[in-house]
Amino acid sequence: MDLASDSRIVMTLDAGGTNLRFSALRGGKPVSETVSLPSNGDDLERCLANIVDGFNRVKALCPQPPSAISFAFPGPADYPNGIIGDLGNLPGFRGGVALGPMLEEKFGIPVFMNNDGDLFVYGEAIGGLLPHVNGLLEKAGSPKRYKNLFGVTLGTGFGGGIVRNGEILLGDNSVAGEVWLLRNKFHPTMNAEEGACIRAVRRVYSELTGTAFDQVPEPKDLFEIANGNLVGNQAAAREAFRRLGESAGDAVGSALTLIDGLAVIGGG
Template structure:
């Protein structure tokens, strides 16, 4: 897919619980300043009016488009453009065929997908994945990666998976929904309870002896941890350490199943220096056999790609040149099975927009009559 050589325009939307941000891309780059509208998700009529008006403004500024493609929260039947019962946009409860509505309104295909999926797709095509492979090539390593798991940490805990350059959706458009994996620290709960803004605030309040309602937002907690704002620095560091432990537990499960690199984005990713070490440590922590002896948590060792020493070891690997028996020929062999965890290289919003753009082009080219 030659994203940067494609002349088609695709209108995009990042749909949140409070605001809708519209844009446009051509040649793999944004061509329009953001158009922002309130979501008014409690009122379906007002919400749909704002979606149509936002796309109409973007359409007029660009002189038309080949498709609409955007991230929308779930649950949803994304392939058919039907939005289901949303917590943050309750007006859609009962099911609304948003895709078909927009196709009728604008006369071009409308593609919807999950923001975690599109974030992973964007990073796979133009972010962390190609950067890692270029660094491996520069280091003389024969190792290359073709799969990427994307995780977004913010209001919720989102996930997306790209397999060999293609977005993995699953049979029910519910692939890579990491948020419902089991929490490590609260086994009766789901992972998102420990990997979200509310988790950072809750743990800080518990550790600092505060009323949870009085806990500051994660940005303030991060500044407290760094000593740039008054507060309980020990509690602040524990809040992010625990976030990393919970996320690492869930990502270890994902990597066990899909054997992929991991990219992290979302609103909480700015605090990565405080949670990434515990995230990677958890992915490398051993499990125990019933007789007590340790076994690796995953078949691969996880490296922190934001740490210089870890990144160097990851790029170097354990390359050997083995003699083919009975010949004088050798073959390279990298004996170190490994994965890496790195931060978004594009920024979460930019990666999601690029993923939406690429997904639209893929769908258009796969089915030119759509």
């Protein structure tokens, strides 16, 4: 698949607990302005109304009719059937909501949903790292081509996904590639996410300095402290990021042992 030359327009949504952000893409590039609406996550009817309204607004901005809707939505979910489960940050979605079928009926085009980790890796597989590496191999005259890609996202949480032979590996319950549930290297009774996310960096700094957790700066400021650009405990800040890297690396290494492919890392 040559993503850059694909002339079809796809409408997208970034669904968060506070805001819903809508846009449209063609060939991997934006063709509309971003439309932002409140999530109203505790009120299902208002949330669904804003999802429909947001896509209608973006559709009106598209230079040609969109061919599909594709977006990331939090789980748990039955992604192949477009059914959303009980969400922590959008509590209005309880008991199973057929969001995909509803949007297909409203707009008359296919609707594809998955979690953000899977879609990040899929994007890198069809228009990012994987074709880039394979292109370098081709230029070098090598017959080798990579077909498997594992990826993680670092941020509020520790997400992940797997693409095998051009397809997202979903698993039987749409939860394959959930790297955050792997073992935590430093705290074996905890999951990997607690060693490889925003909370982890702040917690280590708290432990090393005796600072109350709620008084610990955000990771961006800890980064500046580590580089000597802000006042603080530079050694503790550096150690906090070092441990995050070791925790994330341990989880990625374990996953790659099973997948036997390339790895890509992005911000979450």
